[in-house]
Amino acid sequence: MYQVFVSSTYEDLIEERQEVLQALLELDCIPSGMELFPAANEDQWTLIKKVIDLCDYYIVIIGGRYGSIEKEGISYTEKEYRYALDKNKPIIAFLHDDPNSLPANKTDMDNDKREKLKKFGDLTKKKMVKFWSNASQLGSVVSRSLIKLIKINPATGWVRADRLPEKDASIEILNLKLQVEELQNKLEKERSGPPKGTEKYVGGDRQIEVNYSFTEYRSRYEIQGWQSSNRFTWNEIFSVISPPMIDESSESNLKIRINNFLSEKLYEEKKKEFKKVGNFKIELDSFDSIIVQFNALELIKKSIKKHTASDTNIYWSLTEYGKQKMLKLRAKKNPDYFEASIPEKEKEVMIKLQNSINEWIVELPELIHHENAYTGKEKITGLSLYKQDIFELPSMSDLEYLEKLKVVGCKLEIFPTEICSIKSLKEIDFTNNHIEVIPEEIKGIENLHELDLSRNSISVIPDVIEKLENLHELDLSRNSISVIPDTIDKLKNLEFLILSMNSISIIPDSIGELNSLEMLALRGNPIESIPESIINLKNLKTFSLGLGNLEVFPQIITRLKNLESLSIENGKFKNLPDSLYSMENLADLSIKCDEIEEISNLIQNLVKLEELSIEGRHISELPLEIGKLPNLESLNIYKCGIKKLPETILNLENLKYLFIDESVHNIISEDDNNVIEKLKDKGCDIMIENTDS
Helix, strand or coil: CCEEEEECCCHHHHHHHHHHHHHHHHCCCEEECHHHCCCCCCCHHHHHHHHHHHCCEEEEEECECCCCECCCCCEHHHHHHHHHHHCCCCEEEEEECCHHHCCHHHECCCHHHHHHHHHHHHHHCCCEEEEECCHHHHHHHHHHHHHHHHHHCCCCCCCCHHHCCCHHHHHHHHHHHHHHHHHHHHHHHHHHCCCCCCCCCCCCCCEEEEEEEEEEEEECCEEEEEEEEEEEEHHHHHHHHCHHHHCCEEHHHHHHHHHHHHHHHHHHHHHCCCCCEEEEEECHHHHHHHHHHHHHCCCEEECCCCCCCCCCCCEEEECHHHHHHHHHHHCCCCCCCCCCCCCHHHCCCCCCCCCCHHHCCCCCHHHHHCCCCCCCHHHCCEEEEECCCCCCCCCCCCCCCCCEEEEECCCCCCCCHHHHHCCCCCEEECCCCCCCCCCHHHHHCCCCCEEECCCCCCCCCCHHHHHCCCCCEEECCCCCCCCCCHHHHHCCCCCEEECCCCCCCECCHHHHHCCCCCEEEEEEEEECECCHHHHHCCCCCEEEEEECCCCCCCHHHHHCCCCCEEEEEECCCCCCCHHHHHCCCCCEEEEECCCCCCCCHHHHHCCCCCEEEEECCCCCCCCHHHHHCCCCCEEEEECCCCCCCCHHHHHCCCCCEEEEEHHHHHHHCCCCCCHHHHHHHCCCEEEEECCCC
16 A cells, blocks of 8 residues: 655645545555644744655645745645655656636735745646546546556555564564565676776767768758767767667667757857757767677677668667666766665564565565575565566466565566466566467456456467456456457446457457546557447546558547547548547547648647657648647657647747657658747747657
C-alpha cells in the first residue's frame, strides 16, 4: 500500500477532500493531510515536512481560493507543493476547469490572491495536471490518475506489520540485503570504469575539431553556403547522441542530433556575422571520426537487431559502459541525496524496505532450492527472473504464498503448468519469451488479476481463458493471434485488454459485454469490422486501433463519448467524419492514416485535447482553428505535406512540445514568419526527428 499526501485549501474544498480521501482508501492507499495530523509539540510546518517526507505520492487540489499567505509571501498549499517538488515526490495537481464559475464563498475577491493563484496554477502545469469540475467527478479523476502515476513511478510502499517475518528472519534478510548491496556496489564500481585497453584513446573533456556547413539566407531567393569548424569536448558530443542508442539508432538519426546541437550552440554566434542562418550540417569526415572514436572507447557498438532488406542504414547501440557514461553525463542529481549505512538499532524495527521484505526478489532459480536458502521460502510472495538463460522453471510447488511471478526476457518455451496449482497467484508476467501455447491448466489460477504474455509466439487465445473470472489485465500484444474468441465476454472484471501488433481483423460482437473495460489496445492489427456492441463499453477511456483496407471511417467509434484517448492508424479513407470532433472528452488524439487529406476546422471543438498527433502525406495544411485548443501541450506532425505552420499556433499558451519531421522543419525554417523560432522563445521544446530511419 502507498501513502499519499493530500494538499489544498480547506474550508472551500471540504466536500472535494472527502471524495479524494474516499478514493484513496478504495485504492488501499493511506491518505495524509490536515484532517489526519495528530497533536504535537513541534511547530506545524516541521510536522508537515516530516509527513511529506514519508509519503510515496503527493497530490494537490486547486479550486478558486489561494489560501492565507505566510511570511514567505506564499500560501501553505503552495509552500507544501514546492517542498514536495524539491523532494522529487511524484506529483499530480487537480485544477478546477472553470474557477470563475465557483460561488463567491469559494473564490478569492482579493486581486493579489487571484494573481498568486493563477501563478501557482501555472507552476503546477509543469508536472502532471488533471482538471475537474465538481466534487463527485473528482474522486474518479483522482483514482484513474493515481493508478497511472503509480505505474509510471512505482514507489517503495508500506508493509502491514502483521505480514512481516519474525524478528530473527527480518534481521537475517537485512544482513543478506546489505551483503548483496556491498557486492553490487563492488560490481558496479568495476563496471563503471573504462574497459581495459581504452585508456590510450582520446575522450572525455579533451576536444575535437568538428567541421560543418551552414546556410546564409540573404533573401527569399538568394542563399549562400559556408563551411566552418568549432571545437567541442568528446563528452559534449556523447551526451548529445547517446540517449537514442539506449535501444538503437541509425547513423542518419545521430547526424540529425548533432546538427541540432550545432544549431543550438552556434546560431547566436553566426547571427552576429550573418543576418539569417540555418541548415547546420556536420561534415562526413568529422561524423566518421566521432563514430570511430566512440567505438574504440567501447562506448558504442553496432546493433545486432534485424532490419528489412531495403533498410540500408547502419545502426548503433550503447555498450553497458556507454550506458553508465551517459547516466553520469545526463542524469539529474538530487542535491539533497546522501548515502548512509543503516544504524544497527534500526535494523530490528525497519518496516519500509525497498520493494518490501515480504516481496523478496530472488535473482537465480537455483537459489530456491539451495541447501542454504532462506528457510522461510514458503512465505515468499514475489519472484522475479530477468534475462536468464532458462528454458523451463524449477519446481515451485512449495511456494504456496506466491502472489507475483515475473520471468522476463528469458528463453522460456513452455508455460509452466505446475504454477497453475498455486491458488495465491495474482500476477504473472512472462514478457519476451518463446511461449507458443496457453495451457488448459491455467484455469486453475482462479485469483489471477494480471496476465502479461506479450512478445511471445502465441497464435491462439484458448476458450479456457474465460475461466479467469477475476482477471483485470490481459496483455497479449506482439504475438501471432488472428482471432479474439467469442468467450472473451466472460471476463466481466477485465479493465485492460491489450492485443496490439497481432493479425486480428474482426472484433467479436461479444466485446460489448466487457462492462468494466477501460482500455482496448488493437494498434498494429488489420481490423476490417467493428461491431455495434462496442458502444456498450461505457467505461472505455483508451482505444487504439489499427485498420485494414476500410475505405470509410468507422463512425461507430465516435459514439464512445467517454473516450479520453483515441489512436487510429492506417485505413483507406480520405476524410474524417464531423462526429469525430464532437468527442468532447478526448485528451489525446492520434491520426496516422496515409490517405487523409485534411484536418477540419472543427478541431477547435476538442477543448480538452492535450496531445495531438497527425500523420498523412496528403495533408497540406493545418487549420487556423488549431490555435483555439486551450489545453494542448504536445503537437506531433509527421510525414505530412505541410509547408507552413499557421501563426495561430502561437496562441497555444500551454504548448510545451512540438514534434516535427526534418523535411517539414527545413521548409518551415525558411519562412519569413519563422514560427519555429517564436515557439522556442515562448518556451516550447522543438523536437526534430528523421522519420525515414
